[in-house]
Amino acid sequence: MIRLTFDPFDPGALLTEFAKGRSETGAVATFTGIARAEAGATVALELEAYPGFTEGEIGKIAAGAKARFGLDDCEIVHRIGRIAPGEPVVFVATAARHRRAAFEACDFLMDYLKSKAPFWKKEHGPDGARWVEPGDQDHADIARWDKETSR
Amino acid sequence: MARVLLFGRLSDVAGWRERSIDSPFLSALRITLAAEDAALGEALGGKGVQVALDQVIVRGDAPINPGTEVAFLPPMSGG
Numbered sequence: 001m002i003r004l005t006f007d008p009f010d011p012g013a014l015l016t017e018f019a020k021g022r023s024e025t026g027a028v029a030t031f032t033g034i035a036r037a038e039a040g041a042t043v044a045l046e047l048e049a050y051p052g053f054t055e056g057e058i059g060k061i062a063a064g065a066k067a068r069f070g071l072d073d074c075e076i077v078h079r080i081g082r083i084a085p086g087e088p089v090v091f092v093a094t095a096a097r098h099r100r101a102a103f104e105a106c107d108f109l110m111d112y113l114k115s116k117a118p119f120w121k122k123e124h125g126p127d128g129a130r131w132v133e134p135g136d137q138d139h140a141d142i143a144r145w146d147k148e149t150s151r
Numbered sequence: 152m153a154r155v156l157l158f159g160r161l162s163d164v165a166g167w168r169e170r171s172i173d174s175p176f177l178s179a180l181r182i183t184l185a186a187e188d189a190a191l192g193e194a195l196g197g198k199g200v201q202v203a204l205d206q207v208i209v210r211g212d213a214p215i216n217p218g219t220e221v222a223f224l225p226p227m228s229g230g
Binding site: 033047048050052053056078089090110113114115116117118119120121122131132133134138 | 156158159160163199203206222224225226227228229230
């Protein structure tokens with residue numbers, strides 16, 4: 001399931017719901033991304049999406065992860081709008097028969113969400129706002145998945 | 152008329168987010184936008200800016216049918 005939300009969410013409740021009734025799954029991995037205060041330099045994040053297109057592109061990324069890692073299922077919940085430091089921004093859960101696939105798929109999904117999913121992120125600080133764009137580390141993170149052989 | 156959408160820093164540069172503009176081709180639309188706002192024209196041609204027509208990414212020039220949604224997408228950053 002893929003969901004964009006303007007409202008804060010509870011990652012614990014999402015995990016409980018996602019893990020329910022999976023008697024053959026064996027492994028569930030999750031990642032929660034939280035907005036950083038950067039010692040006061042960031043007073044809020046603002047996330048913009050392109051409704052319809054954003055969900056569609058994330059759907060393609062999720063389908064890629066499911067095929068590549070042989071997942072049973074995955075879930076992605078992403079905040080949009082204004083987000084305060086300390087609030088969860090993104091939640092990713094993956095379900096597979098064994099842990100390695102679940103861990104790696106979670107890692108893969110986050111790398112793609114960081115620089116390939118249609119979101120635009122603005123950091124509001126005491127001295128104004130700035131748009132965040134993917135950096136060298138983000139490009140290096142995603143390039144790892146090209147080097148590894150597909151499983 | 153095409154529905155032109157700007158995302159991220161592009162809408163800050165232009166001072167608008169959505170407009171209806173009549174243009175037969177993407178290349179002509181770029182020229183029209185750059186002629187009325189040089190800063191936006193430059194930003195639209197910037198590194199990593201992609202274009203989607205009716206939510207499908209296109210490269211190079213393309214015809215724009217009436218009612219098409221034209222979205223200019225700067226480098227993406229989620230998570």
